[in-house]
Amino acid sequence: MADSKLVRGTLILTASIFISKILGLIYIFPFQAIVGLEGLALYSFGYIPYTVLLSVATLGIPLAVSKFVSKYNALGDYETGRRLFKSGLIVMSITGLISFFILFLLAEPIANQVVDGKDLKGNTIDDVILTIRMVSVALLVVPIMSLIRGYFQGHQSMGPTAVSQVIEQIVRIIFILCLTFVIVHVMNGSIALAVAFATFGAFVGALGGLTVLLYYWFRRRVHLNNQLLESKVNHHLPLTSIYKELITYALPLSFVGLAIPLYQMIDLMTFNKALYGIGYDQVAVDKAFGAFSQAAHKLILIPVSIATAMSLTILPTITKSYINNDQTLLQRQVTQTYQIILYLTLPAAIGLSLLANPAYGALFGLEDIEIGAWILRYYAPVAVLFSIFAVTSAILQGINQQRFAVIGLLAGLIVKLSFNTFFLTQLGAVGAIYATGLGYLTSLGVNIWAIGKYGNYNYTFVLKRFLLISIFSLIMAVIVVVTKEAVSIVLPLENRLNAFIVLLVSVAVGGLVYLYLGIRSNLAGQILGSRFKFLNKKQRSQESGS
Template sequence: MAETNLMRGTKILTVATLASKILGFIYVVPFSALVGQTGLGLYSYGYTPYTILLSLATLGFPLAVSKFVSKYQSLGDYETGYRLFKSGLLVMSITGLLAFLLLFFMAPVLTPYILPDEQAGVNSYEDIIFTIRMVSVALLIVPIMGMIRGYFQGCQSMMPTAVSQVIEQIVRIAFILSAAFLIMNVQDGDIGLAVGFATFGAFVGGLAGLAVLLYFLFKNRTNMLGLATTNASSKPLPLKSMYKELIWYAIPLSIVGLAIPLFQLIDTLTINGALAKIGMGDISENYVGVLTQSAHKIVLIPMALATALSVTLVPTITNAYTSNDSVRLQKLITQTFQLILFITLPAAVGLAVLANPIFVALFGLEDLAIGGETLRYYGPITLFFSLFSVTAAILQGINRQLLAITALLVGLVLKLALNNLLLLQLGPNGAILATYIGFSAAIAITIWGIGKHTSFSYQLIIKRAGLMLLFALIMATSVWIIDTGLRITLPLDNRLNSFILSGIGAGSGAVVYAYLAYRSRMAEVVLGARFKRPD
C-alpha cells in the first residue's frame, strides 16, 4: 500500500511539474505581445542571474533533504529528519537573505557587462538595474519554500509540492500579465517599468506557493511532531554529521542543475558586446530576448516531457547499482536512453523544419527574421539538453557525481572560450554553435563515464538511435513537402495561417513518425507491449 501511495504521489508530482512548465511557456506568448522581444531580453537580464543565485542559495538542499529524510524514515528514525528540517529552514533563511543582498547590490556592477554600451541599447542601465533588483526579492522566500517541499517529498507526501507548484505558477503568471498590461496599456507604456514589475511576480508567486505549503504544514503538524517524538534514534545524529552527509549529496545536484542557466548567463554577458563590435548592435537585445526566452521556452517543452517520463527510472538505477544487479542496471540504462531519444529526436528535427510557422504562431511576424532563424538552429538543442540531464542523473545515481561536475565544467569552459569568438565570426548564430559544442563535450564525458563505470555497451543504443534518426528524417521530409505545398494557398503572412501550418505540420509529422515506429516495432521496444504490432 505504501508503495502504491508513493507511485501515485510521484505521478501527481510529475503531472504538476509538467503543468507548471507548460504554463511557464504559455505566458511568454501574451507577455511578448505586450513588451516585445526587447522586453523579453530585459526580462532575461534579471531572471538569468536570479536563477543562478537561487541555485547557489539552496545548494541543492531541497532535493538532498528529501533523500535524507526518506532514508532515515525508512530506518524508523523520524526525529533525525525532523531536526534537519527545522535547522534547514534557518539555513535557507540565511542563505536566501545573503543571496538577495548580493544580487540587489551587485545589480549596478553586472549591468555594464550585460550591456557594454548603454547608448547602443534600447534598454537603459536604470531599467536593467531595476529589473534585477525587483526579481532579487524572491530570494528571501523561495529557498524556504524549497526546503519545505523537500521535507514533504522525503515523507513521501507529494501533494503539497504538486499543489504549491501549480498555484505558485498561476499566481506568478497572473501577476506578470496583469502588471505588464496595466503599465503598457493603462499607464505610460514604459517597457522598463513593465518588465521590472513582471519579474517581481517571482516573489508574489512565491508567497502564494509558500502559503499553500504552510497550510499543509500546519494541517499535518500534529502527526509530524508525534512521529518525530515517538520514533527517535537511541543515538541521535549530530547536526554536523547530518550536514556533512547532506552537503556531499547536495552540492553536485546544485552544480549540475545550473548547466542551462550558466550557459544562458554566458550568452547574456557576451552577446550585446560582441554584436555591437560587428555592427549588429541594433538587433542584439531582440536577439537576446529570442534566444534566452522565446526560442528557449519552446525547446524546453519536449525536454520537460522526456525527463518527466524518465525520472522514475533514475532512482531505480541507483537501487540496481547499489545491489550489484548488473543485468537490471544494463536494462534500465538502455530503457532510459531509448526513451529520451525516441521523444526528443523527432521533436528536435520537427522544431527545425517548422521553425518559421511555429515562431509566427506564437510571437507574430514582427521578429520573424531573427526568431525563425534562431529557432531553426536552436530547436535541436532540446536533444542535447535532455541527454545531458539524464546522463548526469545516471552518473549521480551510480555515485559518480564528480564526473558529472567535471563534464559540466568542460562544457562551460568551451562555451566561455568560444562564445565571443564565434559571435564575432558568425554573428548571432555563433552563440548557438558554442552551446552545441559545449554540451557535446559534456555529453561525451558523461556517456564515457557511464560506459566505464557500469560496463555499459552502446552498440544496441547506437543501432536504435540510427533507426530513430532515419524515421525522424523521413518525417522531416514529409513535413517539409506538406508545409511547402500548403504555403501556396496559406502564405506565412498572418498568425492564423501560421497556426494552421504549424498544426498540420506537427500533426502529419507525428503520424508519420508513429507509423514508422509502430511498423518497425520500435514503439513496442521503447514504450512497451501495449504498442505491440499484431503479427
C-alpha cells in the same frame, strides 16, 4: 513495480513541468505583445543573474535532500531525514537572505557589463538595475519552497511538487500579465517599469507555490509522523555528520543545477559586446538577445521538461537500487530512462527545428520572424543535448559518481567560454548556439563514459534503440517537410493565422506518422507500454485473440 513507479512518478512530474512550460510559453505571447523583444531582453537581463544566485542559494540542497531522505528511508530510518528537514529550513532561510542582498548590491555592476550606456536607444543601465533588484526579492522565498519539494520527493511523493509548480506558474503569470498591461496601457507607464514588475512576479508566484506545499504538509503530517514511529533504526547522526554527507551530495548537484543558468550567464556577459563589435546597435542586440534567451529558449524547453521530470524522479529510485545493490533493477532503470528521453525528445526537437518559421510566426507574430525563426531553427536541436545531460547527471548522482557530472559540466563551460565570442563574431547571434552545443557535447562525453565505467552499463541495446528512433524521426522529418511545403503553397506565411494552420497541420501529420511507426514496430509499447496499454501491440494482439 519499481519500473511502474518510476514511470508513474515521471508522468506526474512531466505533466506538471510540461503544463508549467506551456503556461510559461503561452504567457510570453501576450507579454511580448505588450513589451516587445526589447522588453524580453530586459526581462532576461534580470532573470538570468537571479537563476544563478538561486542555484547558489539552494546549493543543490533540494535534490540532495531528496537523495538523502530516500537513502535513509530505504534503511528504515525516517527520523534522520526529518531532522535534516527541520534544520534545512533554517539554512535555506539564511542562504536565501544572503543571496538576496548579494544580487541586490550587484545589480549596478551587472547592468554596466551587459548594456551599452552610450547608446540612448534600447534598454538603459538604470532599467537593468531596477529589473534585477525587483526579481532579487524572490530569493527570500524560493529556497525554502525548493527544500520542502525535495523532502516530499525523497518520500517518492511527486504530487506536492507537481501541484505547487503549476500553481506557482499560474499565480506568477496572472500577476505579470495583469500588472504589465495596467502599467503600459492604463497608466501609460514605461516598458522598463512594466518589465521590472514582471520579474517581481517570481516572488508572488513563489508565495502561491509555498502555500500549496504547506497545505500538503498539514494534510499529510499525521502519515509522516506515523512513519517516524515505524522507524526500524535510528542512526543518531549529529547535525555535523548529516550536513557533511549532505554537502557531498549538494555541491555536485548545485553545479549541475547551474548548467543552463551558467551557460546563459556566459551569453549575458559576452553576447552583447560581441555583437556590438560587428556593428549591431543596442536595439538590434536587444532583439537578438530577446529572441535567443526568451522566445526560442521557451520553445525548446518544452521537450526538455520531460528530461527535467526524469532527473527529479530517477534520482531517489536509482539511489535506492544502488544502496540495495540491485544491479539488475539499476540497469533496467537506466535503460528505461535513456529510451524515454530519446523517444520523446529527439522527434520533438527535429520537428521544432524544421517548423521554425511557422512556429515562430504563429506564436510570436511575423514582425521579427526573420531573426526569431533563424535562431529557433538552430537552437531546437540543442534541446536533445539539454535533456540527455539532465538525466545522465541525475544517474551519476544516483550511483554516487556525481564528481564526473561536475567535471563534465566544467569542461563544457570552458568550451562554451572559449568559443562563444569567436562564434558570435563569425556567425552572428547563432554563434552562441554553436558554442552551447559544443559545450554540452563535451559534458555528455564525460557523463556517458562515467556511467558506462562506474555503473557497469552496456550501451549496446540503447545504441540500437537510438538508431531505430533516429530512423523513425528521419521518416517523420521528411513527411513534416513535405506537409509544410504543401500547405504553405495554399496558405503562404503572410499572416499569423496561416502560420498557425501550417504549424498545426504539420505537427499533427508528423506526430501521427511517428506514433504509427512506434506502435507498428511495438517500439512505443516496449518503452511506454507498461503505462499506456494501447501502445503495446503484442498485448493488444493477445487480448483480441483471447
